[in-house]
Amino acid sequence: MLIYLKKNLLALICLAMVFTGCKKNSSEDPTTPPVVNNNKGIQLATDAKFGSVLTDKDGKTLYFFSSDAAGTPTCINGCETTWPLYYSADASTDLNLNKAEVGEVTRADGSKQSTYRGYPLYYFAGDVAKGDTKGDGVGGIWFVAKPDYSLMLANAQLTGNSINYTSTYAVGDGKTIYLTDNRGRTLYAFAPDKNGVNTYTKGTAQEGIWPVYESEILNVPSAVTKTDIGVITVATISKKQLTYKGWPLYYYAPDTNRGDNKGFLVGKTPGSVWPVLQLNATVAPAQ
Structure with a gap:
């Protein structure tokens, strides 16, 4: 009788092991599907400090360069190491972005670069994580790209x-x-x-x-x-x-x-009547 019980107990243990193994390998268990990024082209993101900013499809911040005011890329000769150019041939999938403001320019080396309102767009190499804006203000001439600046x-x-x-x-x-x-x-x-x-x-x-x-x-x-x-x-x-x-x-x-x-x-001497409005201008005199 003892031998019989031992055999039955051993059989039950084996059956449980088989059942457990099957359950662990069951393809019927629910799994979390991978997140798919369907974004294309320039996107808009909301930043706590800057408000609406331009990013690439993965949420990485884009920048304007004040030296590019004429619309021609001037970040060249190694500058691109710190400020890699951004280019996407895809039309933006962001419904809130004004697509008419998006364009592209051909650089001197023949490569293409995306633009917004005529400003060539760049990344900042120091931005590691999605949403970083560490490049803003560098040298007083690099700024996060925004769709709503009053002036530049x-x-x-x-x-x-x-x-x-x-x-x-x-x-x-x-x-x-x-x-x-x-x-x-x-x-x-x-x-x-x-x-x-x-x-x-x-x-x-x-x-x-x-x-x-x-x-x-x-x-x-x-x-x-x-x-x-x-x-x-x-x-x-x-x-x-x-x-x-x-x-x-x-x-x-x-x-x-x-x-x-x-x-x-215009005027008798340069800058005497119609000066460009410099950033460091003095306050206009009172009446």
């Missing part, structure tokens, strides 16, 4: 009549950091203006030479203090005009190409 900064050579000028309007080479609209078009101040007062625009005909820059106060590059931005009403033409440090902002109509900055030559 150019880091460019001032040139007029084939002559180069410095930031002090002396003849010579050297880049100047100045304000542009959000598509890289140069913005100017009118020297006789007062803080928050447009003294130039007397009517629409006159505005044709120096159009006012109309924009809401949205967002600005991190190098710009947002409280330095304002909006005034120009009664003579019933338009809103953006100001920086109290200076009303203007375009110069003969700046026909993106990146042109010829308006500073």
Whole structure:
């Protein structure tokens, strides 16, 4: 009897082992499906600090370079090691992105680079994780790419009549950091203006030479203090005009190409009447 019981017990143990093994290997057990990323092209992400930012399909942050204000990539000769270019031939699948603002440019070496509002797009090599924005503000000329800047900064050579000028309007080479609209078009101040007062625009005909820059106060590059931005009403033409440090902002109509900055030559001496609006400009004088 004892031998019989032992045999039956052994059989039950073997049966349990077989059942357990089968259960562990059962293909009928539910499994978690892998996450599939169906994003293509440029995407929009929400960042706690910067708000809406441009990313690649995997959520990695993209950047604008102020030296590219003219729309031509200038990050070359090793610069790309720190700032790899971004390119995607795919149309964006993000329904919230304005697809009309997306384009591409061919670099000097023949490679292609994606653009937004004409600005070539880059990564920052120091961004390791998805959502990192460590490249913003580097050198005062690299900024997270956003779809809603009110204005941007150019880091460019001032040139007029084939002559180069410095930031002090002396003849010579050297880049100047100045304000542009959000598509890289140069913005100017009118020297006789007062803080928050447009003294130039007397009517629409006159505005044709120096159009006012109309924009809401949205967002600005991190190098710009947002409280330095304002909006005034120009009664003579019933338009809103953006100001920086109290200076009303203007375009110069003969700046026909993106990146042109010829308006500073208007006047007796360069920069005396219509200076480009530099980032480090002094506050406009009170009335």
